[in-house]
Amino acid sequence: MTSISQEQQATSDESFQAELRAWLAANVTDEFREKRTMTFQEKVAVRRAWQKKLFEAGWIGIGWPREYGGRGASLMQETIYNEEMARAQAPSTANVIGLNMVGPTILAVGTAEQKARYLPKILSAEEIWCQGFSEPNAGSDVASLQTRAVREGDHFVVNGQKVWTSYGYVADFCILLVRTDFEAPKHKGLSYLIVDMKSPGVSAKPLVQMTGEAEFAELFFENVKVPVANLVGELNKGWMVAITTLMHERGGLSFSIIVTFEQRLQALIELSRSSTLNGKPVLEDPQVRQRLARLYTDVKTFKLNTMSQMSTVSQGHLPGPEGSLLKLQWSELNQRLVELAFELEGPFSSLAPDSVDAPFEGRWQYEYLRARGNTIEAGTSEVQRNIVAERVLGLPHA
Ligand SMILES: Cc1cc2nc3c(=O)[nH]c(=O)nc-3n(C[C@H](O)[C@H](O)[C@H](O)COP(=O)(O)OP(=O)(O)OC[C@H]3O[C@@H](n4cnc5c(N)ncnc54)[C@H](O)[C@@H]3O)c2cc1C
Numbered sequence: 001m002t003s004i005s006q007e008q009q010a011t012s013d014e015s016f017q018a019e020l021r022a023w024l025a026a027n028v029t030d031e032f033r034e035k036r037t038m039t040f041q042e043k044v045a046v047r048r049a050w051q052k053k054l055f056e057a058g059w060i061g062i063g064w065p066r067e068y069g070g071r072g073a074s075l076m077q078e079t080i081y082n083e084e085m086a087r088a089q090a091p092s093t094a095n096v097i098g099l100n101m102v103g104p105t106i107l108a109v110g111t112a113e114q115k116a117r118y119l120p121k122i123l124s125a126e127e128i129w130c131q132g133f134s135e136p137n138a139g140s141d142v143a144s145l146q147t148r149a150v151r152e153g154d155h156f157v158v159n160g161q162k163v164w165t166s167y168g169y170v171a172d173f174c175i176l177l178v179r180t181d182f183e184a185p186k187h188k189g190l191s192y193l194i195v196d197m198k199s200p201g202v203s204a205k206p207l208v209q210m211t212g213e214a215e216f217a218e219l220f221f222e223n224v225k226v227p228v229a230n231l232v233g234e235l236n237k238g239w240m241v242a243i244t245t246l247m248h249e250r251g252g253l254s255f256s257i258i259v260t261f262e263q264r265l266q267a268l269i270e271l272s273r274s275s276t277l278n279g280k281p282v283l284e285d286p287q288v289r290q291r292l293a294r295l296y297t298d299v300k301t302f303k304l305n306t307m308s309q310m311s312t313v314s315q316g317h318l319p320g321p322e323g324s325l326l327k328l329q330w331s332e333l334n335q336r337l338v339e340l341a342f343e344l345e346g347p348f349s350s351l352a353p354d355s356v357d358a359p360f361e362g363r364w365q366y367e368y369l370r371a372r373g374n375t376i377e378a379g380t381s382e383v384q385r386n387i388v389a390e391r392v393l394g395l396p397h398a
Pocket residue numbers: 130131132133134135136138139140141163164165166167216373374376377378379380381382383386
């Protein structure tokens with residue numbers, strides 16, 4: 001009996017793979033390819049169009065419940081999905097925060113109304129989300145934040161400022177962490193709100209990064225009215241909801257990063273094949289071969305660690321502090337990966353990403369500069385090491 005059902009499962013996994021592979025072959029077209037010269041808003045528009053196409057065909061939210069527009073598929077099929085996306089060099093989706101952080105948080109602690117209202121539009125990319133946690137004086141120690149929300153009748157009135165908000169000026173909604181009890185210890189006075197970015201009193205000012213791109217923003221809230229129905233979880237218990245989001249950011253996000261790594265590794269191998277050193281293909285250089293082999297091993301190890309974490313999540317558990325190990329691993333691995341590409345380009349690597357002479361339209365120059373932020377965003381490497389030391393290894397508090 002068991003072996004028959006396993007056989008049936010394998011057959012359905014195979015047909016899932018064949019169906020997806022055929023769909024990708026027919027639908028990954030140049031109109032969904034971003035160009036280096038595009039502005040961030042133009043890139044988001046391309047990503048949105050691609051995600052809409054995935055949604056209409058039922059190829060997004062693979063593990064999400066069917067009632068909210070997902071596919072309700074198994075972890076095995078999610079894994080197959082990732083592999084096929086990498087194999088097809090599939091474009092990026094638009095709603096990275098919505099898909100990887102907001103959706104899983106609302107699924108875990110949201111009300112039935114919040115699930116029905118927000119989840120399908122996260123999948124279709126009709127509504128893009130941002131995460132308003134960090135403030136000018138609250139980054140690693142985010143619980144010390146000062147943005148305030150005071151209840152007045154059936155809504156809260158929010159005042160304050162956020163910073164480094166990715167997608168902040170293109171987003172439709174924000175998950176906003178605010179202080180609602182001003183007397184309680186810092187972790188006990190926070191609440192977690194959903195804020196419509198079109199509400200009167202919300203303004204967003206783009207911040208330009210060293211890549212030259214404005215991917216994130218400063219957000220300002222001046223007497224912004226937020227309905228009480230937009231509270232996620234309980235009043236003053238927002239810290240636990242925020243931890244749920246952060247654990248998904250550190251652990252769950254790793255699952256989708258595997259696709260990027262597989263694609264990037266492939267591009268790096270092609271770069272080594274096409275570059276020359278002393279008249280020979282650089283791929284023949286023993287040191288380069290060793291570094292590529294090491295990166296290949298690291299990507300595969302990262303993938304296995306992520307699978308182990310996802311297996312825990314698929315059994316209904318939170319990602320857990322072990323997600324910090326994954327966050328450390330992917331951020332530092334990505335920096336090593338793009339550093340090798342940078343070295344292989346030799347003197348060309350010093351050209352600005354938008355220079356006409358920059359190889360591959362300045363792709364590696366851009367990636368090199370962007371990767372510096374990897375060990376800061378979603379919590380710095382120092383903070384991840386503290387979490388691993390104290391909460392995974394059980395070492396004494398520093
Ligand atoms: C590309 C990018 C995207 C981002 N997107 C978002 C977003 O969408 N939403 C959002 O809310 N935030 C976002 N952030 C902000 C990010 O979460 C913070 O920058 C990060 O948490 C660090 O906070 P901070 O910048 O205030 O640095 P600080 O907390 O001031 O840290 C400064 C330095 O001190 C170290 N340090 C701090 N505390 C400790 C400690 N206890 N032990 C050892 N060392 C310590 C840090 O590691 C760091 O090196 C983004 C950041 C980047 C770079």
